[in-house]
Amino acid sequence: MAEPQTSSHRLELHIPEPAARPGGTASFDHISFAIGAAARKPAPLAPEAELRELPFGLIRVMGTENSAWDPQLPPETMRQALRIMLQTRLFEDRMFRAHRQGKTSFFMKSTGEEAIGIAPAMLLGAGDMCFPTYRMQGWLIARGYPLEMMINQIYSNAKDPLAGRQLPILYSARDYGFYSLSGNVGSRFGHAVGWAMASAYKGDDKIALGFIGEGSTAEGDFHEALTFAGVYRAPAILAINNNQWAISTFAGIATADGTTFASKAIAYGIPGLRVDGNDFLAVWAATQWAAERARANLGATLIEFLTYRASGHSTSDDPTKYRPADEAAHWPLGDPIERLKAHLIQLGEWSEERHAQAGAELTEQLRSAQRAAEEVGTLGQSKPSVAEMFNCVFKEPDWRVIEQRRELGV
Amino acid sequence: MATMNMIQAINSALDVKLTDDPDTLIFGEDVGYFGGVFRVTDGLAKKHGLKRCFDTPISEGGIIATAIGMGAYGLRPIPEIQFADYILPAFDQLVSEAARLRYRSGGDFWAPITVRSPYGGGIFGGQTHSQSPEAIFAHITGLKTVIPSTPYDAKGLLIAAIEDDDPVIFLEPKRLYNGPFDGRPGQALKTWEGHPAADVPEGHYTVPLGKAAVVRDGQEATVLAYGTMVHVALAGIAESGVDAELIDLRSIVPLDIETITASVAKTGRCVILHEASRFGGFGGELAALLQERCFWALKSPIERVAGWDTPYPHAFEWDYFPGPGRLAKALARVMENA
Numbered sequence A: 001m002a003e004p005q006t007s008s009h010r011l012e013l014h015i016p017e018p019a020a021r022p023g024g025t026a027s028f029d030h031i032s033f034a035i036g037a038a039a040r041k042p043a044p045l046a047p048e049a050e051l052r053e054l055p056f057g058l059i060r061v062m063g064t065e066n067s068a069w070d071p072q073l074p075p076e077t078m079r080q081a082l083r084i085m086l087q088t089r090l091f092e093d094r095m096f097r098a099h100r101q102g103k104t105s106f107f108m109k110s111t112g113e114e115a116i117g118i119a120p121a122m123l124l125g126a127g128d129m130c131f132p133t134y135r136m137q138g139w140l141i142a143r144g145y146p147l148e149m150m151i152n153q154i155y156s157n158a159k160d161p162l163a164g165r166q167l168p169i170l171y172s173a174r175d176y177g178f179y180s181l182s183g184n185v186g187s188r189f190g191h192a193v194g195w196a197m198a199s200a201y202k203g204d205d206k207i208a209l210g211f212i213g214e215g216s217t218a219e220g221d222f223h224e225a226l227t228f229a230g231v232y233r234a235p236a237i238l239a240i241n242n243n244q245w246a247i248s249t250f251a252g253i254a255t256a257d258g259t260t261f262a263s264k265a266i267a268y269g270i271p272g273l274r275v276d277g278n279d280f281l282a283v284w285a286a287t288q289w290a291a292e293r294a295r296a297n298l299g300a301t302l303i304e305f306l307t308y309r310a311s312g313h314s315t316s317d318d319p320t321k322y323r324p325a326d327e328a329a330h331w332p333l334g335d336p337i338e339r340l341k342a343h344l345i346q347l348g349e350w351s352e353e354r355h356a357q358a359g360a361e362l363t364e365q366l367r368s369a370q371r372a373a374e375e376v377g378t379l380g381q382s383k384p385s386v387a388e389m390f391n392c393v394f395k396e397p398d399w400r401v402i403e404q405r406r407e408l409g410v
Numbered sequence B: 001m002a003t004m005n006m007i008q009a010i011n012s013a014l015d016v017k018l019t020d021d022p023d024t025l026i027f028g029e030d031v032g033y034f035g036g037v038f039r040v041t042d043g044l045a046k047k048h049g050l051k052r053c054f055d056t057p058i059s060e061g062g063i064i065a066t067a068i069g070m071g072a073y074g075l076r077p078i079p080e081i082q083f084a085d086y087i088l089p090a091f092d093q094l095v096s097e098a099a100r101l102r103y104r105s106g107g108d109f110w111a112p113i114t115v116r117s118p119y120g121g122g123i124f125g126g127q128t129h130s131q132s133p134e135a136i137f138a139h140i141t142g143l144k145t146v147i148p149s150t151p152y153d154a155k156g157l158l159i160a161a162i163e164d165d166d167p168v169i170f171l172e173p174k175r176l177y178n179g180p181f182d183g184r185p186g187q188a189l190k191t192w193e194g195h196p197a198a199d200v201p202e203g204h205y206t207v208p209l210g211k212a213a214v215v216r217d218g219q220e221a222t223v224l225a226y227g228t229m230v231h232v233a234l235a236g237i238a239e240s241g242v243d244a245e246l247i248d249l250r251s252i253v254p255l256d257i258e259t260i261t262a263s264v265a266k267t268g269r270c271v272i273l274h275e276a277s278r279f280g281g282f283g284g285e286l287a288a289l290l291q292e293r294c295f296w297a298l299k300s301p302i303e304r305v306a307g308w309d310t311p312y313p314h315a316f317e318w319d320y321f322p323g324p325g326r327l328a329k330a331l332a333r334v335m336e337n338a
């Protein structure tokens, strides 16, 4: 018979810490990058109960011999993807500099994470809707949203499509399948589910793609959305952009260690995929799999895209204050642009010269878009009519906004 | 025409909309098969099918987020929050999303949702089944807040709310569901039977948002009220003997500022009555608007009669509840220098 326990056990509060802080040696040894169960590509229509190992593996295509997930994209599609990723990176670098030059108040980059917004933008239908995070500017670029309009929005100038009412990069572009962004993280995840349920209610064929950062999966919005998605089999792809950092907070603060974000799907009764998010082809394949499943009326899939936020959180952030300065170089999944470029070169479908030439062409497009936007004006030099401040509060203005507009004299 | 209590009138409004607009749908906790804890959606799932009226997880944030997403798609969802006290888990969705979507997206997206929720006390519901949160919503730019006081208005206002393209919080005075309660708890329960506003057309009609009703004409003072308090006000005015004009705001946003100011300009005296606690309540806004617009017509300070600044107390319900007696005293005070 066991002895009654004595009070020799003292409880200890566990506060997780990242592998390294500034000055330390960067390491990602705590994360499993093994392909494991994801070596197999189940049929998209497979029962959820047969898919429960998937979220602990890692879907990879590039650099993997005969990957079952290879989407077999034609080289022209891959070249186009490479150009869009490159354009996104150049755009963001340029706008980041514009912020440093005082041309806008705020900016955010998706450096190293470009594949995640761009592959779905290229493969989903025109009627589908993306519910983005602020690291999805690549979607707009992939969909051909005019660069000049993006810059007008970033500058809040007289031609800002959002009429000066919204912080830079919190775009809205309904006609491009891009839902309105907000500064609150996570709060649109459930809208993706509601939107998808509406499509199903109407008997349409459109699906929704919701994005959330790994840090924001701790919000109730995430769990509420997954509950609804599971219960009503919403035709949605619900994607976690796990870039390892939420401002200065590492992913180990958003979930217990030893598990994966993708595996949260299991409890909600939907499939979970864990994907090399810096592998354009893997992102494509996983999204396509989930889209096929959703369109077949089998409901939602949760996808975790493993990536690394190579830049600071925003223009207001200095990541060297909280992580090793060279941590990005240790990231085992590399860089999505470099990887797709190398893949294409290896296939004999691309070259360093063509890459340099593409970079020059894209830079020229950006320059002219920026020039056009700056002819309208940068932040403070130009702004929409102040009367716009009072529009769109309600569909029809009520007496308060009418009187207050008069009071301000606009 | 049929005689309807407020539950039946709201049910009829929902039935009319489910029938005439395939893009409307109802969802919330227990609203489907069972028909809601107050029976407001009774029979709708059976008549219109589960896809039009269904149960949800106990997830107020999820309910409203789902409704907003559906609204952005082009539907007109009519979610129910079981008690207004439980709307707070959805507060972020209402404030940061529903109310701001049109503005921040430059009119790209909007959320034409109508959130129905029973509110108010007088049913021994304690702290968590009695609150009146209307002022919180009135403060949120981009939301409309509607509160009916009769079956006729409830149906017409609800149809107008559903057809409105902006998000509407529709607060149902649960103490009025079964009868025009006048704030005297000892009395035998009065039903809507025989009340003129219980004559409710069976078909479609609207009562416009932002149009107050002058419930009682008067010359000496103006009483502003909404929801349950309209009936309490009638009793309080009768008790006071003051010839007071009673205005039922019907919606606090949009607010019918013209009707209110015209009345106070005429009477020169005003008492504001609401069940929510006084400090920071909607009465404060009304008083401020009136002193800005009618100051030189005022013959006495504006009075507020409201719930005390305590949580809603169970055993002390009738000590908390601003009944007719307290209104009568306030009317006497504003008449002192007559």
Ligand SMILES: Cc1ncc(C[n+]2csc(CCOP(=O)(O)OP(=O)(O)O)c2C)c(N)n1
Pocket: A133, A135, A183, A184, A185, A212, A213, A214, A215, A216, A217, A241, A243, A245, A246, A247, A309, A313
């Ligand atoms: C509801 C809410 N809480 C806090 C913030 C402040 N905030 C902005 S971004 C951010 C980190 C988000 O991290 P994650 O979800 O991992 O996305 P990432 O920035 O890494 O893409 C925080 C805390 C916010 N915008 N909204």
